[in-house]
Amino acid sequence: MKNLFFLFAVLMSLTLSAQELYDLPKNEKTRWISFENINAKKGAGAKENKGAKGHPFERIPAGESVDLVNIDGSGIIKRIWLTHSDHLTPEMLRSLKIEMFWDGEEKPAVSVPLGDFFGIGLGKSVPFESALFSDPEARSFNCVIPMPFKDGARITVTNEADRRLDMIFFDVNLIMKEHKEKELLYFHAYWNRELKTELGKDFTILPKVEGKGRFLGTNIGIFTDKRYENTWWGEGEVKIYLDGDTDFPTLAGSGTEDYVGTAYGQGTYNHQYQGSLVADAEEGAYAFYRYHIPDPIYFYNDIKVTIQQMGGAPKAKVRALVNENGAELIPVTVDKAPNFVRLLEMKNPPKLNDEDFPDGWTNFYRSDDVSATAYFYLNKPSSDLPQLQPVEVRVKDIIKK
Template identity: 30%
Template sequence: MNNTLANLATLSTAKSKRLSSYDRTGGNSDRVGVEPGATHTLAAIEGAGQITHLWITIDCADPLYRRNLIFRCYWDGEENPSVESPIGDFFGNGWGMHYNFSTPPLACAPAGGKAHVCYFPMPFGRGARIEIENQSVEPIRSLYYYVDYEEWESCPDSLGRFHAWYNQELTAPESEQGNVENEWGLFGDAPKNASDANNYLFAEIEGTGHFVGVNYYVNCPSPMWYGEGDDMFLVDGEPWPGSAHGTGTEDYFNMAWCPREPFSHPSFGFGRVPGENGGDKLGWLGRTHCYRLHLTDPVRFTKSLRASIEHGHANVLTLELATVAYWYQSEPHKPFPALPSVEARKPRPEITAVDIHRWRDAWRKSVGGANPWGDERPSGV
């Protein structure tokens, strides 16, 4: 995985195969439909091999179908999925939205990000099953797909199984100061955090393997910078601060100085930022998609890995967070917590200019109904 071209010239006896939605009659109706509540199996493969490529596109009347359709993968006859995520979030589009997104292993490709593409290698020794469950109230009118894979005589013991886990949380201030959104020390001395207990959790893994990346979707309900929170990786049950402790959200995502501009690198970047080209005047208000892929610097573990990030320095901010973490590990894996319900996965609405004007009106009333400009501060602050 460190160099995808290094082994390209190596000859192999593997057999290349494909499963797809092609029209079995020889016609051009290369699609299937999936009713609400139903599950469609894209691939049910026996024996050993490796998924090498996925392409999926969908037509559904539900505007949030990308949050309401669940993508799952099972390896070697397991009962609990190794991959479970809303389909949009897995491939690299958050909040049920669609926008162009491009990395080496994952992409949401034109038109407008509606083509879901994956090149993560997914080996298996005793079979593979890939499914999409329709948890929407609307049918999938058209599901088109390719599942390209290799058929092997056996799977080497050295190959881990691919895993991906979706998590989400509406965070709240949980610092030593209580329910105070005291970022940048605006309301007194900045708090301290000598623990990962209240952090946002994006991976909790048991087994042997290596962590290879995360898509991080943050919706910030104020213009305040959301990215002071440190990333923390606790390896093999070690106590805080662990052997891989970071210095801030933008630092973990290889950015600097509170950025808000689109950027695309093979290993990191911003898939989406609020406002036109990030040049709005409302700071970091709204939906931002950050990604970090550890393709050349995987985080390795032999027993367990707990990966988390503060929501604001010392966990002082209310943020709507969602993530999909990606890793390889030996089986069996720790079963994932129950996926949040359809209603719970519904994204929080975006803050608008009308909301901000209401904030100003509330401020005017709080300072006596005079005619304040808006930068006034209570005495002592």
């Protein structure tokens, strides 16, 4: 118990070190934006219906958008809260698109399916809390990532579903202040999905981005291919290419569950910087996250982030996956202590069905349905990243039977 109190005290001191709660900064103005004061004007909130809850929500017809934020000036968005009337439907969570534009840019710095943006992959809504996102009762979405801007900010939600969204509620809490920094780092987010990853090729969490900044982390969702049955899918290592890396990365992990802070498989848990919110072996659905807050990842020229698509099982099971299920896979290593066989380094490696194929735990490249949201800061208000994939790709097979 004493250790817990000590840890709490340390965390509190770290939280308050930047600014004491009783400090009053100069020339900073607190503003809230909601439908009750959409322009964040002083003394202009709750005017409709004589101040009696006159405009708490909006509707978004199919194919239309609504601005949550559209303001001029300089400031920092500190918190976003949002909920809507279809918050438990995976198709709607993937069909709603949230976009963020900084300093008058026409291209969004953020363009991500709404559910995935708020920290949960696969269009799921489950209760959790992390350092950056929370969903207290699986009915709302919260984000506390600071998002600075110099000349203006715009946040939109677009309904790309085939039906109307009856209610969307939100508030955005921000500070209006002048930025004295010579170079501002803007918040960005990127989403990507591959319905069937290419065998032997790493999945791209974040394509190469040029500039200076900080990689904040990612949440990843996987629907496993049924041909692999319930064999372990998470042997893939995260690779982060920094500042001119080409064939090989500077940062490399040792496995997927290792990257998110657990080991020997992956159940459900949610911690501040790492978590696994969905781990459904029967459905073959997994969603997990890792945020690099205590372990910052900086880049000064460019960055790219990938994760290997690799699983593992005993040799006999791997053979059965191929011979009985027709699963596509490429064996890469075999482990049976004290031996660890690197098949891809062998001149003439044995085939999986050969008598001399080594016995032991066999890791293999595999192909699954993978999606990910990457969060990062960049010293530019927009980037050259590809635009968000169309809604048909985002929602395809989102409900697995």
